[in-house]
């Protein structure tokens with residue numbers, strides 16, 4: 001018996017360590033994109049408000065605004081399709097909210113686009129986009145019925161109701177409700193009940209037209225949410241955010257042509273002068289934090305699995321050498337040098353480790369895909385760099401793990417081992 | 423000319439003198455038995471002669487060369503080239519066949535050569551057992567493989583520590599016959615034993631007690 005079991009165990013230990021390292025490192029490299037995608041689907045990162053409203057929000061005195069706008073023209077929203085970074089804008093929707101009385105209490109009603117088909121003509125070019133809160137509220141869980149399908153329903157008199165409100169008022173999909181405001185009343189058919197997990201579970205969502213009638217603001221909206229893919233902020237972005245006019249010409253060009261959230265906001269304001277666009281900070285920040293924490297966690301898992309593998313290998317190799325001490329002492333006694341005996345042991349272990357690492361890489365590939373599918377619902381791209389890093393790590397783990405055994409090997413004295421019982 | 427000289431050699435473990443100012447000369451072609459009770463320092467002396475251990479004090483001179491201060495690596499080489507070892511417990515590698523066990527010694531000396539290894543087995547009468555694993559061989563046969571392994575690199579000195587300690591009388595006689603043969607061929611032999619019958623067949627008998635050489639005499643009963 002030439003310790004096949006021990007070598008098998010070493011191979012398995014290495015395979016396990018290699019697979020976890022492979023999976024974690026690949027997921028880690030890919031996770032930046034994945035989390036961005038994930039967060040992109042988690043609502044908007046830019047808010048568009050009427051100019052004066054925005055200024056009011058910033059608690060400034062109105063200096064130049066004699067007329068106090070509360071609304072932006074709905075027809076203006078198509079301008080978003082014309083800006084330089086239009087392709088980075090994944091979704092947007094206008095929102096007008098108002099209080100209505102319903103079921104004996106005041107309830108918030110929000111009018112918006114659901115799956116709106118937008119066509120916008122500018123300078124002879126037609127821009128088109130299907131957009132709306134179906135994408136901006138992708139986390140909504142439809143508990144009953146289905147999404148309000150603006151494009152299929154001929155009449156605008158439909159609504160979706162938040163789960164809490166629906167439960168409270170005992171409303172199901174297909175029911176008809178009536179809501180009242182100062183400007184009139186509307187009868188709406190409920191297409192679906194949604195659960196959002198926040199305040200909106202107390203809200204009614206309707207097509208924008210319903211809210212416009214209830215507020216008497218035809219062709220207008222109160223605010224728009226925009227979801228855009230942005231580049232992370234750097235020094236230039238911070239400088240520009242303070243005041244773009246302070247940038248030098250080159251800096252300005254670079255800033256304008258980079259998908260910073262600030263330059264996209266700036267371009268939205270250029271396109272819709274009556275609007276003020278601003279970044280929704282919290283999400284951008286939490287994005288970075290989640291990413292950092294996830295990566296830290298994965299680094300720790302990788303580190304621990306490698307430490308585990310090192311300890312496991314160290315144990316196995318040491319006990320293997322101990323069991324073979326007589327044989328190894330004999331090799332020394334017939335003239336093998338320390339280098340030769342060490343080489344013999346290391347060759348066996350490294351050959352085993354290479355086989356184990358190969359198997360581990362494929363296991364890691366599978367792990368990475370499982371993680372990708374369960375956590376991000378998409379596959380993880382395997383990077384060649386990770387394969388290289390894993391090979392280096394596994395060699396290091398194997399060599400470090402073998403140190404105690406090799407030290408024992410060097411101290412092994414044939415004179416003591418072979419002349420048993422002195 | 424002397425092959426080996428121990429000059430005032432001591433080996434101390436703590437305050438125990440395993441070997442106490444020992445002086446010994448082994449001539450080329452000589453057959454010496456080292457005898458003494460258990461714990462008297464026989465293995466300690468063997469280890470020093472075989473360069474596997476260093477004395478605490480004194481000098482070891484082999485082939486006219488003082489090897490006391492040589493590096494460990496040099497000692498390993500020296501030991502490999504000049505000395506063949508025979509152990510009481512044989513120490514064969516259990517997953518290698520008899521001939522492969524002999525070839526291991528060739529491998530670390532120069533180059534494995536199966537033909538030569540088979541010849542060595544033939545010398546100890548084991549040619550037909552060459553492909554057997556140690557577990558398929560009797561104790562006596564295993565010891566003969568061990569002797570073949572010790573012989574394979576044509577050492578100047580064969581050192582055997584209790585070579586018959588684990589053997590019955592029949593096998594003991596076979597081993598002693600091989601020693602006789604080796605002696606005739608001019609190989610120097612140092613055999614450690616506490617068995618009088620094994621000691622009695624040597625040319626010279628050195629007695630150890632408490633690490634001291636208490637007698638060193640020619641054996642009058644020795645016959646070629």
Ligand SMILES: Nc1ncnc2c1ncn2[C@@H]1O[C@H](COP(=O)(O)OP(=O)(O)O)[C@@H](O)[C@H]1O
Nearest residue numbers: 421422435440459460461462463464465466467
């Ligand atoms: N490595 C060692 N450490 C401590 N004491 C030892 C060691 N080797 C041998 N001794 C001691 O040295 C003495 C001589 O041992 P040894 O040469 O093996 O005797 P023998 O072979 O004659 O039985 C014994 O008392 C033994 O316990």
Ligand SMILES: [Mg+2]
Nearest residue numbers: 421422464465
């Ligand atoms: Mg002994």
